[in-house]
Amino acid sequence: MTTTSSTADLGAFTGxxxxxxxxxxxxxxxxxxxxxxxxxIPAAPPPRAHSGTWGRRLVQRARRAPISLWLAWGVLALVAxxxxxxxxxxxxxxxxxxxxxxxxxxxxxxxLGTDALGRDGYxxxxxxxVHSLSGAxxxxxxxxxxxxxxxxxxxxxxxxxxxxxxxxxxxxxxxPSLLLSLSIIIILGFGTLNAAVAVGVASVASFARLxxxxxxxxxRSDYVEAAFGSGGRFGAVLWRHVLPNSLTSVIAMAALxxxxxxxxxxxxxxxxxxxxxxxxxxxxLIAEGRNYISTAWWLTTVPGLVVVAVVxxxxxxxxxxxxxxx
Numbered sequence: 001m002t003t004t005s006s007t008a009d010l011g012a013f014t015g016x017x018x019x020x021x022x023x024x025x026x027x028x029x030x031x032x033x034x035x036x037x038x039x040x041i042p043a044a045p046p047p048r049a050h051s052g053t054w055g056r057r058l059v060q061r062a063r064r065a066p067i068s069l070w071l072a073w074g075v076l077a078l079v080a081x082x083x084x085x086x087x088x089x090x091x092x093x094x095x096x097x098x099x100x101x102x103x104x105x106x107x108x109x110x111x112l113g114t115d116a117l118g119r120d121g122y123x124x125x126x127x128x129x130v131h132s133l134s135g136a137x138x139x140x141x142x143x144x145x146x147x148x149x150x151x152x153x154x155x156x157x158x159x160x161x162x163x164x165x166x167x168x169x170x171x172x173x174x175x176p177s178l179l180l181s182l183s184i185i186i187i188l189g190f191g192t193l194n195a196a197v198a199v200g201v202a203s204v205a206s207f208a209r210l211x212x213x214x215x216x217x218x219x220r221s222d223y224v225e226a227a228f229g230s231g232g233r234f235g236a237v238l239w240r241h242v243l244p245n246s247l248t249s250v251i252a253m254a255a256l257x258x259x260x261x262x263x264x265x266x267x268x269x270x271x272x273x274x275x276x277x278x279x280x281x282x283x284x285l286i287a288e289g290r291n292y293i294s295t296a297w298w299l300t301t302v303p304g305l306v307v308v309a310v311v312x313x314x315x316x317x318x319x320x321x322x323x324x325x326x
Contacts, residue, residue: 147207
């Protein structure tokens with residue numbers, strides 16, 4: 001039934017005349033079907049695989065590392081092999097000399113010549129890595145453990161505990177490290193072990209100050225405050241959130257302190273406060289060869305260059321750790 005007939009019937013039923021609807025109204029009265037254009041939905045891309053395994057990412061970072069960093073790691077690796085297996089690098093004794101072979105120049109038989117007692121210079125240099133590196137590791141361990149403990153206590157507890165610890169640290173930092181090491185080694189006695197402990201105690205203040213500043217910085221972070229607000233215990237928050245995010249700079253400083261510890265232990269050995277003769281410690285080698293610098297320069301120059309190379313390598317790795325590139 002159309003609209004016109006419906007209007008006419010309505011007028012007949014009510015007894016009134018109804019106007020005939022306009023053409024436009026008739027067209028509007030019958031709405032047309034709305035056609036919604038269909039937009040093709042692109043198919044979801046397939047899930048991508050992971051960008052690479054941990055080993056592959058490590059290889060990529062190693063390829064991007066500069067050549068100076070590779071050289072630094074190579075120097076430390078070689079010296080570490082000297083300390084672990086010195087017998088694999090030389091067949092000569094480091095303490096027993098050969099009569100009639102004193103102060104020989106470097107040759108195929110003796111790569112770094114011989115000293116005044118006929119002992120092979122290269123053998124003494126290789127075996128000396130054991131004493132120098134072990135002393136440096138012990139010194140760094142003492143400074144790292146004690147300094148980190150004091151810094152964490154000062155930065156996390158605060159109050160009078162922080163005041164006492166940091167004022168003590170300020171006093172220790174005001175004393176030159178070499179003078180402090182000499183004072184401690186005079187109390188403990190001579191030897192590589194005591195020299196390492198003295199150097200480590202002298203570095204406690206530096207580790208404590210750095211650790212305290214890092215703990216205070218992380219302690220004020222939003223996620224740490226949220227952990228405390230959600231009911232986390234002090235020890236749990238400190239162990240799970242504060243410490244892991246505070247030790248990056250401390251580890252970088254430990255690498256830097258390793259080079260400084262080798263230099264300090266060699267200095268103490270050169271002054272006669274380290275390992276006693278005939279121990280082939282690097283500082284002692286430099287001290288023993290200085291009397292023959294005009295006739296056998298290699299006795300002092302080569303051990304000195306090795307100490308400088310190890311210190312520079314440790315400093316380079318510390319700089320890379322600070323930048324997050326090692």
